[in-house]
Amino acid sequence: MPSEPAVTIPAPDADLCLAFANTRYWRGSSAPTEELLTPDDLLRWVGTAARLPTALTGRFEGSDHLLADGLALREAIYRCFATTAHGGEPAVADLDALNAALTEGPERRRVHRGGWEAWPSETTAAALLAPMLWSAADLLAGGQLARVRQCANPQCGWLFLDSSKGGNRRWCSMSACGNRAKAHRHYLRQKEK
Ligand SMILES: [Zn+2]
Numbered sequence: 346m347p348s349e350p351a352v353t354i355p356a357p358d359a360d361l362c363l364a365f366a367n368t369r370y371w372r373g374s375s376a377p378t379e380e381l382l383t384p385d386d387l388l389r390w391v392g393t394a395a396r397l398p399t400a401l402t403g404r405f406e407g408s409d410h411l412l413a414d415g416l417a418l419r420e421a422i423y424r425c426f427a428t429t430a431h432g433g434e435p436a437v438a439d440l441d442a443l444n445a446a447l448t449e450g451p452e453r454r455r456v457h458r459g460g461w462e463a464w465p466s467e468t469t470a471a472a473l474l475a476p477m478l479w480s481a482a483d484l485l486a487g488g489q490l491a492r493v494r495q496c497a498n499p500q501c502g503w504l505f506l507d508s509s510k511g512g513n514r515r516w517c518s519m520s521a522c523g524n525r526a527k528a529h530r531h532y533l534r535q536k537e538k
Contacts, residue, residue, distance in 0.1 A: 353460040354451070354476055355396045359489060360506040362481035364394055365474075366423035372502030381419075384412045387473075395476035405468045414470035418446055422481045426504050430495040435485070443485075446471035447478050498522035 358364075368380040368390060381387050384406075392402045405411060421442040425435040449471040451463035465472045484490060489506060496503040496517040503517035516523035 351454070351462045351464050352398065352401050353457075354401075354453075354463050354465075355460045356456075357395060357476040357480040357483075359480065359484060361395060362422050362477045362484060363426060363493065363504040363506060365390075365419055365477045366426065367503050368419065369423070370503060371500060372423075373498075373500040377502075381412065381416065384408070387412055387415050391473055391476075397473075397476070401465065402473070404465075405473050408468040408473075411468075411470050411473065415474060418442065418470055418474055418478070422477065423504070425481065425485060426493050427495055427502070429485070429490055430493050430504065443478065443481060446474065447482055450475040450478055453479065496522050 369377055370380075371377050381390060388402045388405060388411075391397055392399060421439040424439050425443065428435050428439075449467070449469060451465040451472055453461040453463060455462040463475065465475065471478070484493065484506075492507045492512065494505055494507050494514065496505070497515040498517075501517055501522050503522075505514070505517055507514040
């Protein structure tokens, strides 16, 4: 039995891994926006988005390579789903990175209402990012993969899970990218006249 006490890690939302990938956005522009600039940014984001208790995230403070390794995993997750969203197969290297991190991170030992009991004994990025990795694995292996889309605004690059009834959502949000695209089409039509 591992020495650290068990903690309950809330079961991740299906699209948590996509939210994680979207912490870098405007990926198609010349100056993408990066939300996670420091290890603290990463710990705070995980605490909020994955609802990890501070008693757990606190164990990772000062851990070496946390940000660099965490961002490398995020990029592997991003590439996997940006590829499948366009009908492709994830690169072997990205799948290998995901599988290695899943093996290194805590196991989902016991389920109970609202979460998984786990014994994270390491303070590596793979351990911290367990909920995002579980979400990525479940999404990649499950029936919702065909619903993963990338925003039709090529500058935006947001990934999202299309839960619309018709399965034909194209934009990360109508207010952010959809209206901009509509306005741009309108502008082009006016120019053609
Ligand atoms: Zn967008």
